[in-house]
Amino acid sequence: MEYDFIVNGAGPSGLCFAALASKNGFRCAIIEKQAKEAIEAPEFDGRDIALTHKSKEILEDLGIWVQFSPDTISTINKAIVNNGKNDGKMTLESNLAPNLAYVVSNHLVRQYAHDIVKNDNNIKIFFDNEIVKIDNRLEFVNVSLNDGTNLNAKVLIAADSRFSTIRKRYGISASMLDFGKTMVVCRIKHEISHEFIANECFGNGYTLALLPLNENVSSAVITMKPNQIDELLAKSDKEFTNWIQERFEKPLGKIELISEKFAYPLVGVYANSFIAPRFATIGDAAVGMHPVTAHGFNFGLLSITTLMNSLIKAKKRNQDIGSAQVLGEYNRKHRLDTLPLYLTTASIVNLYTNDTLPASLARKALINIADKMAPIKALMMNKLVDNGRSFLPKLPFLN
Numbered sequence: 001m002e003y004d005f006i007v008n009g010a011g012p013s014g015l016c017f018a019a020l021a022s023k024n025g026f027r028c029a030i031i032e033k034q035a036k037e038a039i040e041a042p043e044f045d046g047r048d049i050a051l052t053h054k055s056k057e058i059l060e061d062l063g064i065w066v067q068f069s070p071d072t073i074s075t076i077n078k079a080i081v082n083n084g085k086n087d088g089k090m091t092l093e094s095n096l097a098p099n100l101a102y103v104v105s106n107h108l109v110r111q112y113a114h115d116i117v118k119n120d121n122n123i124k125i126f127f128d129n130e131i132v133k134i135d136n137r138l139e140f141v142n143v144s145l146n147d148g149t150n151l152n153a154k155v156l157i158a159a160d161s162r163f164s165t166i167r168k169r170y171g172i173s174a175s176m177l178d179f180g181k182t183m184v185v186c187r188i189k190h191e192i193s194h195e196f197i198a199n200e201c202f203g204n205g206y207t208l209a210l211l212p213l214n215e216n217v218s219s220a221v222i223t224m225k226p227n228q229i230d231e232l233l234a235k236s237d238k239e240f241t242n243w244i245q246e247r248f249e250k251p252l253g254k255i256e257l258i259s260e261k262f263a264y265p266l267v268g269v270y271a272n273s274f275i276a277p278r279f280a281t282i283g284d285a286a287v288g289m290h291p292v293t294a295h296g297f298n299f300g301l302l303s304i305t306t307l308m309n310s311l312i313k314a315k316k317r318n319q320d321i322g323s324a325q326v327l328g329e330y331n332r333k334h335r336l337d338t339l340p341l342y343l344t345t346a347s348i349v350n351l352y353t354n355d356t357l358p359a360s361l362a363r364k365a366l367i368n369i370a371d372k373m374a375p376i377k378a379l380m381m382n383k384l385v386d387n388g389r390s391f392l393p394k395l396p397f398l399n
């Protein structure tokens, strides 16, 4: 067999999967619809992503983390969730580690992951290409690309975003939650330090989060209805930074907008199965999270390690790595790890973007109660710091 895996999509999940597969002696072909230049040197996309300690360990193992210079890694030492500007808050900090999470730029994760795989003899990337035909055989899968290339592998892996076309071809449905909101992300520089505290403010008709970056820079994350976002984007830089300060309890001093603003429509996606015969979905193609709980790529990395554990076990036992048993184990485990938080995130988003008075009162009560419940906060924080998995208890019916 030419390849063990054909990976559709050279995003962060596809590249990290291939890097981990190669480390474990597997061979991969990656198919990417974008041109080589876009993957080799991706541009800043506005996303500064929060990563758990577990995700950092995985990126360290893959040789990706070491490529970040210290000034491009920031930490979240404490997080404060505010209801409105001055209407109750919950503070989260950990007693297990000096910081809750790390923040790095998404485009650098992509670039450094590509740097790891580009000279790997076990990996070949087919840029500017798409899969046009899939032929599932009993012992392997055959795919044809639009440039006429034909490839065989034991398993086809979809890592082609939350709107995965390959997942659809396999007839796998997905539950999609269109939140009817748009998220704008950009960087601001401010005079007064953020003290490495992440702040999330839930106000009437908007949410505003500030993630701390180095040198008094924050990543601003604003969620509103698309027509309101259009109005916000039309503001001058000064009006825009004033808008942020007016909604933020702590004074930031002089604020300057230092990047372009990037808009992302918010759609949550959960594939109704992560597998089919000789097929598995990973990353956003399996679980496309709402960014509010910052779990998207953390879950992506989790999908990769969970799947790889099953594949390595099968290889050691001389089992077929594409068998229903091997892929089924991944499907079960990853659903258990992700579904509770996916569902909870959806409920939180609904509660926190609902502008009615009862919802506002419920938010206030929830934040005040949660802030006083030390065991719940400790559980949330310890899980975040410890292993990056869902902090919710496992639900027996999800087996």
Ligand SMILES: Cc1cc2nc3c(=O)[nH]c(=O)nc-3n(C[C@H](O)[C@H](O)[C@H](O)COP(=O)(O)OP(=O)(O)OC[C@H]3O[C@@H](n4cnc5c(N)ncnc54)[C@H](O)[C@@H]3O)c2cc1C
Pocket (backbone or CB within 6 Å): 008, 009, 010, 011, 012, 013, 014, 031, 032, 033, 034, 047, 048, 049, 050, 051, 106, 129, 130, 131, 159, 160, 161, 162, 165, 166, 183, 185, 264, 282, 283, 284, 285, 291, 294, 295, 296, 297, 298, 299, 300
């Ligand atoms: C505003 C925002 C903030 C976020 N913040 C966080 C955070 O704080 N923490 C966190 O963990 N996550 C965060 N995320 C989520 C994170 O960015 C994603 O989970 C991650 O980028 C998903 O990676 P992926 O490789 O699965 O998919 P993608 O990044 O979508 O990559 C998919 C790749 O597949 C390629 N492709 C698509 N279709 C095809 C096709 N038909 N054929 C071939 N190739 C194809 C694409 O060109 C692309 O290269 C955030 C997301 C957003 C939008």
